[in-house]
Each structure stands twice: as structure tokens, then as C-alpha cells.
Amino acid sequence: MNANLQPPRRPAGTGLNWNRFKSKLLFTYTLSYILIFLVPLSVVTWFIYHNATANLRSEIEQSNVNQLNQVRLSIDNQMTNLLEIAGKIAYDERLTKYMVSHPYYSREAIAALAKYKANNAVLEELFLYYRGEDRIYSNLGMTDTGVTFGERFHFAHWQPEAIEQALNETVFTTVRPAEDVVVNSRRESMLAMLIPIKPNDPYPYGTLLYLIKEAQLTGVMDTILSDFSGSSYIFSGSGEMLTANYRGDALRDQDQAALTALEPGIHSLELGGERYSVVTVQSRVNGWTYATAIPSYQFFGQVGQVRTIIWLVFGFTVLIGIAAAMLLARRQYHPIRDLLDIASLRGDVREPSKGRNEWEWIKQTIRDYHARIDLQEPYVRNQCLLLLFKHGKPGDPEIERMIMQSGLELPWRGACFTLLLSWDGQSRDARTWADMQHLLERLGELELPEQQARIYGVELTGAHQFALMAALLPAGAEGEAWPAAADAARGATLAKDAARRVRDTGDAARHVWDTGDAARHVWDTDDAARRAARVVEALDAQLADLLPQRPNIGVGTVYPDLGGLSQSFLEAASALEQRLLTNSGRIAYFEQQTEQPDAAGPSEQYWIPKRSMLKLEQSLKQGNEGMALQLIAGIMEEIQRKSASVALMRCLCFEVLNTLLRTAAELGVADARHDLSALHAFETMEELERQLGALALRICSGRAHQTETEQPELMDEIVAYVAHSYADYTLSLEHVALKFDISTSYLSRSFKDKTGTNFSQFVWQRRLREVIRQLEQTSAPLKEIIERVGYLDAPNFIRKFKKETGCTPGQYRKLHGGGSLPEGK
Missing domain, CATH: 3.30.450.20 (PAS domain)
Structure with a gap:
């Protein structure tokens, strides 16, 4: 909890009544001091702002009158010249x-x-x-x-x-x-x-x-009305609009007709539901009427600088006044403030009495705050766990902060590894929804105090498995217990220190602990493996009490930081898979699956470690592109470090290639066999590494495609959504792909397979059918109909309509009796 005092929030359902609290004094003092200066300041500011706006509006309108008179004089001179020419010609x-x-x-x-x-x-x-x-x-x-x-x-x-x-x-x-x-x-x-x-x-x-x-007349208007924003018109003596010049939205026909009935001068009218300032002048030469219409809101744009200065001064004064009011109020409220500070810093507040009092309210607020954190923490933790399992620890500071706040960050000198729980098919089908919820509740966060370990779990719905992160606090840590939720600040400090110390070593294989004196303890791999085995045994014993049939367990390697959790996840998945292939026991340790026999001899050093190959296979099967590329790079670096002949190194490279091809065959990814000739004809190790990386990406992409196509009902839902939302003008392939969390390429391809037509054509046909229906059954204007179906470009729609039907929408309406409105009306 933050050590600084925050304004307490009203707890849900508590019926907070400030009149019952002594803190009413703080509210009263603060409000009184603020109102003393805020009310008169607001009145004065409004008066100044209103006068400035009105004066500037009057200046702008008078300027428009003068400019409009200049337009009239200029055009009258030209019209008079034309009449004189007519007289001379006669x-x-x-x-x-x-x-x-x-x-x-x-x-x-x-x-x-x-x-x-x-x-x-x-x-x-x-x-x-x-x-x-x-x-x-x-x-x-x-x-x-x-x-x-x-x-x-x-x-x-x-x-x-x-x-x-x-x-x-x-x-x-x-x-x-x-x-x-x-x-x-x-x-x-x-x-x-x-x-x-x-x-x-x-x-x-x-x-x-x-x-x-027309451009000659509008050019005159543009030249003279250079700083004008709005619409300007010239009407004949009979009220016909001769020409118009728009700087913004044009007025409707009925509103334009209303301008001709105005007397010369300045008018304020409501046109089309919006206030306008209208200026008109009339020519004595030919009776023409010149009019300008400016939306009233544009006057405020003209006073932007004045308004900004006024609001800045007002805001600065308000801030100073509020700060002064709060300072004075806090001085009066100082004793109660001290009590609030104590309540916010200490967690041992005594039970309140039955009557409502401020202490009880503070305590209830803290309880509600923690309840909200506890309610949200499992969802955040599950997302962070999935991220750590699939992609490792990210470099994004915001995500790292979420991981730390959800309690997953390891304390300094901690360690972690992954366990995967999997059930046989018959056992999995026998479990009910209630059993799953109970198991999720127990494995979501599990404490093993005797092993100084804590377990966090999340369900992998697609694989019907549970992935568990087991966090270890090293033995002999001077009796230090796992940092509790109430000590989150200290845990965060330890986590930051641990990350900094690991980075400072420069060696990912060694994890150095600083006990606070000159002695340093080095990471003991054997001890970590023994502790992990004890944790697995303790967990298995608890599962025996919870479940009628215990699951199969895959155990990954122990790593000194969260960055290795994704590696451990791959190892646990590989251990489970190897258990099925070798018919070994129910609990499979990755380290045991990859142990090399002692009789292998010195030549064993020339082969690629089995653990690396197993992890590579597993990353491909899970579609984890980043991890696959990282493992390929590590294997190729390992091959180059071996003291082997060119022929043997080439064989080792082919072993990696065969692993990728075999995995692709198991997954059914046919695209992986594309251009095999380029793969075996490599000249350098760097060239092969690039080609193997490209092959791995194709396999992972194929696996991702398989994951998408495992939901056949998804396309039915998407087609129904598009058919229902075709009138949304923002509807697009990217919009739908984002909504349903799939790739645009898969959506485009699958949508055409499902409907027999591509996405844009499907939407066009739906809109076309609806336009035809409205043309036949209604007399609504064509532009309105086109907008109703989500099409903003009416001319383009009319062209496509004519190409599709052989006639324009107006002609179609006349042929099929849907009203007699002209096209485009």
C-alpha cells in the first residue's frame, strides 16, 4: 500500500455520510476557502470573456459587412461595364x-x-x-x-x-x-x-x-473575403441563387431560400439546427443580394488567443487558490490528518465500535481495496504466466511491473522451474466442470512451506493440461520466508536487486548470491534438482488427495531467474512426450530423459546434446517462433565450437535439418518440404542457419494455421457477424480479424472457402441487395439509402450499381415503382 495518504474512497454499500465524521471539518474548511475566491473569480472571468467575445463578434460582423460591400461594388462595376458594352454594341x-x-x-x-x-x-x-x-x-x-x-x-x-x-x-x-x-x-x-x-x-x-x-465571380469573393470562414452567396432579384462560394459545409436549399427574404444588415438565425451569423447587402444596380453565413462557433475560433489567455490566468489563479485553501484547511485538520496517516501506514488498526466512525470507514476502505486487488490478481497472474511460459520474460518495463505486482517475480537468490500436468484421455473425459474449477482453485496458488516453495498454475485449454510454475527460496537463506503480499515493496526491491546482480555476472550459467558479507554462494545445480524433486513429490501427494486418478507430470530444469521459465516449459512438455514414447513412469524429468550413458566414450562429445534437440522439437510443435530461432542459433554455435572434421560437421547439420523435417511431418506441415535442394546445398554455416530459421518459421506458421482451423464453428460466427454488420461503414477485413483475434490472411482465405466469395464482394452483395430492396419498397432519397447501408462514396456506388444492374439507381426505382424521386435526391 502506498505510504502517502490518498483521499479515501466510498466503500460499496457502506452509505457514507460525511455529517457523522469529524472529517467534515476538512471538507467544510476546504470548500469554504475555495468558494470565497472561486465564485467571484468565476463571475469576473465570465464577464470578461463574454464581453471580449461579443466585441470581437461585432467587429468580425462589421468587417464582413464592409468586405461584402466591397464585393458588391466590384461586381456591380463589372455588371455595369457589361451593360455599357451592350449599349455601345446596339x-x-x-x-x-x-x-x-x-x-x-x-x-x-x-x-x-x-x-x-x-x-x-x-x-x-x-x-x-x-x-x-x-x-x-x-x-x-x-x-x-x-x-x-x-x-x-x-x-x-x-x-x-x-x-x-x-x-x-x-x-x-x-x-x-x-x-x-x-x-x-x-x-x-x-x-x-x-x-x-x-x-x-x-x-x-x-x-x-x-x-x-463562375470562377471569376467567386474569385472576387475569395480575394476580398480572404479571412472569411463560412458560405457566401449571390442571389438574383427574383431570389435565384446565381453563384455560391463555400468555406465549410453548405446550407440546405430551404435555408438558402430563407436568406433571400432578409433585409440588408446583420442577422442571427438558426439554420439546420445550428446558429449562424448572416450578413446581407443589396445592389442598387441590378437588385442582386449578397449574403454571407458564418457558423456562430467559428467566432470562438477567432477569439482562441484571448480565450487561451483568459483560461490560463483563470486556471493558474484557481490552482493557487485551491493550493492555499487546502493548506489552510490541512492546518486546521492537522490532528485528524495524523490519525489518517497512521491508518494508512499501519495494518494493525483495532476493531471499531458499533457506531459509525472514521476509523471503521478507513478500515473498510482498506479491506475493499485489498479485495479488489485479490479479485483482479488471478487474471493478471494467469496472463503473465502464459506469457512467461510461451515467450519468456519480456523486456517491456510495463509488463515486468505487472509480473512483479502479481507476485510472480522471484526474490533475490530464488529459482524456478515448470511442471506440466496431463491426464490420459479417459481420465480427462471423466472430470466434470466442477472438478476442473476446484482444481483450478487449488493449483492457482499453492504454498509448500516445508519445501520453501510456492506454486502458481494456469490451465492450457487447448492442450487440456495444467502448467505450473514452482518458485524456490534457497535453503539456508537465514530463515527468510517468502515475501508476503503485505511486504510487496520489499519483494519488489529484492526482485530488482536480483535482476541487476544476475546481469552484472555476465554468465547465465552461474547465479551468484550476496549474503551481505564477504562470502559468496554459487548456484548449486545438484541441490536445486534435489529440491525440485522434493517439491514434485509433495505436489503429487497433494494431488493424490484431490483426484481419484493422479495426472502424468513433466518436470523441466530449474533456472535461477524467470527468463529461463520458457525453456523449462519446453523441457517439461518434451519430458511428457518422451514419457509416452518410452513408456516410462508417470513422472518424467527432462534431465533424466536427456542423460547420456557413461559408456558413450570420448566420441560422444561430437554429437548434438539430446536436450537441445528435444527442446527444438517442442518449440516447433507449440509454434513458438522466437524460441525455435533461439535454439537453432544455439545449436549452430555449439556445432561450430566442436573440434570435428568438415564431413562430421556437415552430418551434424543434417541431423538438425532432419529434426526439423521430422517434426514438420509429425505436425502435417507439408510446406516444410519446399525447396529442400537449397537446404542440403549450403556453403557456409551462416547460410544454413538462415535457411533453417526460415524453415522453422514455416513450420511454426503451419502449426498456427492448424490451431486456427481447429475451430470450424468460428467461421460460421464470423459470417453471421459480417452479414449482420454490413451497414457499418468501418467494416473491413482488418476490423473483423482484430475482433476475432485471427490473422487477416487466414480470415480472407477461410471466408472465401466458407461463402464462395471474397470478403469485400460479400459485403458489396449484402449492401446491393439492401439498396435494391429500399428502392423498390420505399421512397427515401437515394443518398440517404446509400448512407444507410454503410457506403459514403455515393458516386462510386452509383457507378458500381450501374455496372452490376445495367441502370442507375434512379432508373431502377422508376422501373420498379419505388417512388418518383429523382436520382440523387
């Missing part, structure tokens, strides 16, 4: 109907049109049309109206027949809203302005058509 003798159609003077007329076009920068094209004819004139010459507007200038929504009608019937100056125009296969957004000739004549004889790029 009275230009070179542009009479006779002159433009005359074979000789028509060139001068065309040149005059080109000059007028060049006098205004916003003009993309200028056309002169004399009513009742099928010809039209521009700076490029005379062309047929059908060719001009059917081929050269193709409007998205203005058909050639409608254009010709407008040219013949326009009486007043008219401006069409911006729309897409295809100009010689190039798409541009343009406005069309029609001016009758002569202007204001009740009987005009011609029409002047201006094509204005």
Missing part, C-alpha cells in the same frame, strides 16, 4: 444586321466583337444574335445556333431549343444561375446573361448573350 454601325452579314464588312464586325469582349475580364464569351435567324455571331465568326449550343457550348440544364427561344423572346436583362457548360470537351461552370438590343427598347431586334465564368 449603336455601333459596324454591328448592324446589314454589316455583320455583308461579305466584305463582316470581318470588321467580328473584329469589333472581339474588341468588346477583350474590354471586360469576366467575359468568357460574347454572342450577338439577330432575332428570327438561325445564325449567331461571336469574336470567332458566324456559326449556326444549333452547332454553337449543341456542340461547342453544351449546357447541363439549358437545351439548345430553350436557348434559341430565350434569344428570340428576351425583353429584359436576364441572368441565369451558374451551371456546368461543356466547352470543347472541357467542363466549366458559367453564368449566362441575356441583354436585349436595344436595351430598354420595347421592340428589340436582337439579343446579346454573355457567358461569365
Whole structure:
């Protein structure tokens, strides 16, 4: 427990009432001092912040009004220039109907049109049309109206027949809203302005058509409204939106229509459920309305610096005030604080009286705290045990801290080894779920005080085995007992000292103990083996009392630190396997399985130690890639150290290769026999080591694949999940693989085997069927339907839909009677 006093938490179900405690004084003093300065400070801060925001908002809105007036003046000047050009053209003798159609003077007329076009920068094209004819004139010459507007200038929504009608019937100056125009296969957004000739004549004889790029108008708006964030619009006198410029989200159509009804000035409106500041100005030249809409929250972005300064000052003042309040309150609460400190540092608090008091509450809090630790500790310890058994002690400081806090860290001068418990098939099937829970409870943490040992166990569900870590406290440790949970801080210090001392020796084979004087004790392997045997005998005796039939036990080698626990785990698994092959006793020691006979003679030194080969086989069977590569590296280093001929060393290398191939055959990993010619044709030991490492990785990968495929019902669950969650736009192969803890390659392959189609195609078909159903049975807008099925890219979906069905969604809806809404609406 932390020696520093922490604020006590309310125990569950205790019904804490501060009014009954003398500690109410601390709460009262602290709260009073805080409120004395916090309430007025908050009011003043809010007042300053509100005024700063309001003033800056007013400045920004007024600035927008001024900038919008500049936009109006600039565009009005350009529109006035266009009207003046129309007046000049109407009275230009070179542009009479006779002159433009005359074979000789028509060139001068065309040149005059080109000059007028060049006098205004916003003009993309200028056309002169004399009513009742099928010809039209521009700076490029005379062309047929059908060719001009059917081929050269193709409007998205203005058909050639409608254009010709407008040219013949326009009486007043008219401006069409911006729309897409295809100009010689190039798409541009343009406005069309029609001016009758002569202007204001009740009987005009011609029409002047201006094509204005929308970008010219929005460019003016961008240039002047450079520091503006929001949407800006230009509406005609009749309320049509001529052009718009967006810096953010666009307003809905009904909200845009509401802007045209506003009087010039500054307005605060709620549009689409959000507050906006709207500024409008109106042109006296043509009646156009210019409007800007700024989301109100963007004003706060403009006052970010002011707000930051205010909040920093406020926060700094609050921190100082709280610190001062707590200091003053603690001085008043000093005697009670001393009692709380004692309660937090000592574990021998006396029993409280029947009445509610602070001592009883403190004790109950400590009890609940320890109960929560005890509840969580087995789960953390099991995960740490599995990690130690399969991968050894990690280098991650956070995981090392978890191992230490879960009580698994060895004290200085400690040792550990692994035991594997396995039952025969008939015995395993006879055990009930209650038997397993009882066994888990007993073997999860088992104390053997006579052997000065403690055992931690975890079940290996896939292998139907129990893996046990036996931790030894060396005999003769001056009567030192195993560090208890209450002495966790001291145990952590011992563990850190042990790790540091082992690293300082530089020799993993020797573990030096420092007794505190000049004498040093060296790790005694024989004594450790004898103590391990006594622990195994004691455990077996307890299992005899617990179980009707005792299990088979595999015992690994004793190691001086947790880093060797994964090695011991492999050895215990190998000992169990060798016991089955040799029909030996129920308890198998790895050291005994790997002992070499004395009669082997001096030549025995040339062979690879049996223990290394057995551990290599076991690491492959468990799919432990890291341990397999480590063992291969160690074996190859051992071979190179032997004083043997090249031929004998080559034979030893082939022995390692044969071990890998034999293990792969036992596991049924066919991929291991790939490219055997490269394996036996090695030139150097380093080359062979790389090839053997690659082979080991293939075997481990094959074993992992077998583990995945041992759950046939898993794919049924995944397919059902995908079929149910297809409308989730975040659904992806990686997402599902992460959710079900399998590899993406296995998921992709198995999903296609299960459903007959790949993952993305399966999701697409589900979404397509749902879109078709909604198109046929509902009248919802197409965009909304596409979003409902989890597709965010509507244009791409429409293309894929047309490729799949031969028609667009809108056409499909019309054919199958699902409503009359236009496509994309």
C-alpha cells in the first residue's frame, strides 16, 4: 500500500455520510476557502470573456459587412461595364444586321466583337444574335445556333431549343444561375446573361448573350473575403441563387431560400439546427443580394488567443487558490490528518465500535481495496504466466511491473522451474466442470512451506493440461520466508536487486548470491534438482488427495531467474512426450530423459546434446517462433565450437535439418518440404542457419494455421457477424480479424472457402441487395439509402450499381415503382 495518504474512497454499500465524521471539518474548511475566491473569480472571468467575445463578434460582423460591400461594388462595376458594352454594341454601325452579314464588312464586325469582349475580364464569351435567324455571331465568326449550343457550348440544364427561344423572346436583362457548360470537351461552370438590343427598347431586334465564368465571380469573393470562414452567396432579384462560394459545409436549399427574404444588415438565425451569423447587402444596380453565413462557433475560433489567455490566468489563479485553501484547511485538520496517516501506514488498526466512525470507514476502505486487488490478481497472474511460459520474460518495463505486482517475480537468490500436468484421455473425459474449477482453485496458488516453495498454475485449454510454475527460496537463506503480499515493496526491491546482480555476472550459467558479507554462494545445480524433486513429490501427494486418478507430470530444469521459465516449459512438455514414447513412469524429468550413458566414450562429445534437440522439437510443435530461432542459433554455435572434421560437421547439420523435417511431418506441415535442394546445398554455416530459421518459421506458421482451423464453428460466427454488420461503414477485413483475434490472411482465405466469395464482394452483395430492396419498397432519397447501408462514396456506388444492374439507381426505382424521386435526391 502506498505510504502517502490518498483521499479515501466510498466503500460499496457502506452509505457514507460525511455529517457523522469529524472529517467534515476538512471538507467544510476546504470548500469554504475555495468558494470565497472561486465564485467571484468565476463571475469576473465570465464577464470578461463574454464581453471580449461579443466585441470581437461585432467587429468580425462589421468587417464582413464592409468586405461584402466591397464585393458588391466590384461586381456591380463589372455588371455595369457589361451593360455599357451592350449599349455601345446596339449603336455601333459596324454591328448592324446589314454589316455583320455583308461579305466584305463582316470581318470588321467580328473584329469589333472581339474588341468588346477583350474590354471586360469576366467575359468568357460574347454572342450577338439577330432575332428570327438561325445564325449567331461571336469574336470567332458566324456559326449556326444549333452547332454553337449543341456542340461547342453544351449546357447541363439549358437545351439548345430553350436557348434559341430565350434569344428570340428576351425583353429584359436576364441572368441565369451558374451551371456546368461543356466547352470543347472541357467542363466549366458559367453564368449566362441575356441583354436585349436595344436595351430598354420595347421592340428589340436582337439579343446579346454573355457567358461569365463562375470562377471569376467567386474569385472576387475569395480575394476580398480572404479571412472569411463560412458560405457566401449571390442571389438574383427574383431570389435565384446565381453563384455560391463555400468555406465549410453548405446550407440546405430551404435555408438558402430563407436568406433571400432578409433585409440588408446583420442577422442571427438558426439554420439546420445550428446558429449562424448572416450578413446581407443589396445592389442598387441590378437588385442582386449578397449574403454571407458564418457558423456562430467559428467566432470562438477567432477569439482562441484571448480565450487561451483568459483560461490560463483563470486556471493558474484557481490552482493557487485551491493550493492555499487546502493548506489552510490541512492546518486546521492537522490532528485528524495524523490519525489518517497512521491508518494508512499501519495494518494493525483495532476493531471499531458499533457506531459509525472514521476509523471503521478507513478500515473498510482498506479491506475493499485489498479485495479488489485479490479479485483482479488471478487474471493478471494467469496472463503473465502464459506469457512467461510461451515467450519468456519480456523486456517491456510495463509488463515486468505487472509480473512483479502479481507476485510472480522471484526474490533475490530464488529459482524456478515448470511442471506440466496431463491426464490420459479417459481420465480427462471423466472430470466434470466442477472438478476442473476446484482444481483450478487449488493449483492457482499453492504454498509448500516445508519445501520453501510456492506454486502458481494456469490451465492450457487447448492442450487440456495444467502448467505450473514452482518458485524456490534457497535453503539456508537465514530463515527468510517468502515475501508476503503485505511486504510487496520489499519483494519488489529484492526482485530488482536480483535482476541487476544476475546481469552484472555476465554468465547465465552461474547465479551468484550476496549474503551481505564477504562470502559468496554459487548456484548449486545438484541441490536445486534435489529440491525440485522434493517439491514434485509433495505436489503429487497433494494431488493424490484431490483426484481419484493422479495426472502424468513433466518436470523441466530449474533456472535461477524467470527468463529461463520458457525453456523449462519446453523441457517439461518434451519430458511428457518422451514419457509416452518410452513408456516410462508417470513422472518424467527432462534431465533424466536427456542423460547420456557413461559408456558413450570420448566420441560422444561430437554429437548434438539430446536436450537441445528435444527442446527444438517442442518449440516447433507449440509454434513458438522466437524460441525455435533461439535454439537453432544455439545449436549452430555449439556445432561450430566442436573440434570435428568438415564431413562430421556437415552430418551434424543434417541431423538438425532432419529434426526439423521430422517434426514438420509429425505436425502435417507439408510446406516444410519446399525447396529442400537449397537446404542440403549450403556453403557456409551462416547460410544454413538462415535457411533453417526460415524453415522453422514455416513450420511454426503451419502449426498456427492448424490451431486456427481447429475451430470450424468460428467461421460460421464470423459470417453471421459480417452479414449482420454490413451497414457499418468501418467494416473491413482488418476490423473483423482484430475482433476475432485471427490473422487477416487466414480470415480472407477461410471466408472465401466458407461463402464462395471474397470478403469485400460479400459485403458489396449484402449492401446491393439492401439498396435494391429500399428502392423498390420505399421512397427515401437515394443518398440517404446509400448512407444507410454503410457506403459514403455515393458516386462510386452509383457507378458500381450501374455496372452490376445495367441502370442507375434512379432508373431502377422508376422501373420498379419505388417512388418518383429523382436520382440523387
